[in-house]
Amino acid sequence: QKEVEQDPGPLSVPEGAIVSLNCTYSNSAFQYFMWYRQYSRKGPELLMYTYSSGNKEDGRFTAQVDKSSKYISLFIRDSQPSDSATYLCAMSAQNDYKLSFGAGTTVTVRA
Amino acid sequence: DVKVTQSSRYLVKRTGEKVFLECVQDMDHENMFWYRQDPGLGLRLIYFSYDVKMKEKGDIPEGYSVSREKKERFSLILESASTNQTSMYLCASSSPGGGETQYFGPGTRLLVL
Numbered sequence: 001q002k003e004v005e006q007d008p009g010p011l012s013v014p015e016g017a018i019v020s021l022n023c024t025y026s027n028s029a030f031q032y033f034m035w036y037r038q039y040s041r042k043g044p045e046l047l048m049y050t051y052s053s054g055n056k057e058d059g060r061f062t063a064q065v066d067k068s069s070k071y072i073s074l075f076i077r078d079s080q081p082s083d084s085a086t087y088l089c090a091m092s093a094q095n096d097y098k099l100s101f102g103a104g105t106t107v108t109v110r111a
Numbered sequence: 112d113v114k115v116t117q118s119s120r121y122l123v124k125r126t127g128e129k130v131f132l133e134c135v136q137d138m139d140h141e142n143m144f145w146y147r148q149d150p151g152l153g154l155r156l157i158y159f160s161y162d163v164k165m166k167e168k169g170d171i172p173e174g175y176s177v178s179r180e181k182k183e184r185f186s187l188i189l190e191s192a193s194t195n196q197t198s199m200y201l202c203a204s205s206s207p208g209g210g211e212t213q214y215f216g217p218g219t220r221l222l223v224l
Contacts, residue, residue, distance in 0.1 A: 008151070034212055043115075043201055043215035044154075088154070090213075097142050097161065097205060098169075099213055103153035 003027055006089055006102025014110050019076040023089035023102045026070065030091040030100070033065050035074045038086045038104065047087070048074065079109045114138070115216035117202055123222045130189040132219050134202030140214075141207045143185035145169075145177060147198040148218075154201065160185055161207070192223045 006023045013019055021035075031052055036044035048063040050056045050072075056063045064073040072091070076083055089102040118133035136143065144159040146169075156169030158177040166177050174196060178186045185204075189196055199220050203213040 036215075041218070041220070043217045046212050046214065049212055097207065097211060098156065098159065101154045103151070 002103075003100045004089065004091065004102045006105055008103050008105055010106040010108060012108045012110060013079055015079060015081060017079050017109075019074075019079050019083065019107055019109070021074040021076075021087050021089075021105050021107070023072050023091075024070055025072075025091060025100070027091075027093065027100070028067075028070065029093035029096075030067075031094050032092045033063070033072050034090040034099070035061075035063055036088040036090060038088060040085075044088055076107075079107075081109050081111045084108045115202055115204055115214050117200075117216040117219050119219050120217060121220050121222075123224065124192050125224055126193060128189075128192050128223075130192050130221065130223075132187040132189075132200055132202075132221070134185045134187070134204075134216055135183055136185075136202075136204040136214070137183065138204065138206075138214070139182065140204035141182070142205045142211070142213075143179065144203040144205075144213060145175075145185065145187045146201045146203065147171070147196075148201055149198050157187065192221075194223050197221060197223045 035048040038044040053067045060077045062075040086104040088104040090099040145157045160179040176188045202216040205211040205213045
């Protein structure tokens, strides 16, 4: 079993829809949770960063962490074609500079 | 803004060639990482370095070596390239301490013929 599980999709939604992405993990020591966005043939860029449990909102993006369920989510409201990308979840434990990544979910937003 | 640059965006090499991939970061980060990314397999850590001249093996170090002579530069070396090393190679850097986000370069697409 992988340490971080993420459904690779692909996910296709119409413009304006809410995109819901999630990851589950098995390591209870994970404290830091990130979402990266990767456009085709580019490197991943950091989208959201959350410490421990709770919600974080940044514009159209909301990240949620539920440590009791070992489950993290990313929501994209009012999705745009420019949101079409692969979204990777990543996480790490305290004092561990290595990240554990999900496989990435490919999202297409149709105009 | 953090900037991580990689020497080449696309590279074509022949089997058996020695290949050097260079990565430079401008944020004075202690930690640097090399990953490869393959469809269906996600990001896999090859090597990382937490200080100059220091390195540690990641999950898939076989067939690779690294060099870090200066803080800002981290090189990945394929001693004798093989076709199964055809992949997207990504470099990243981060500050020391746990939970620090990693900043990625644009990637190098390597094709080994």
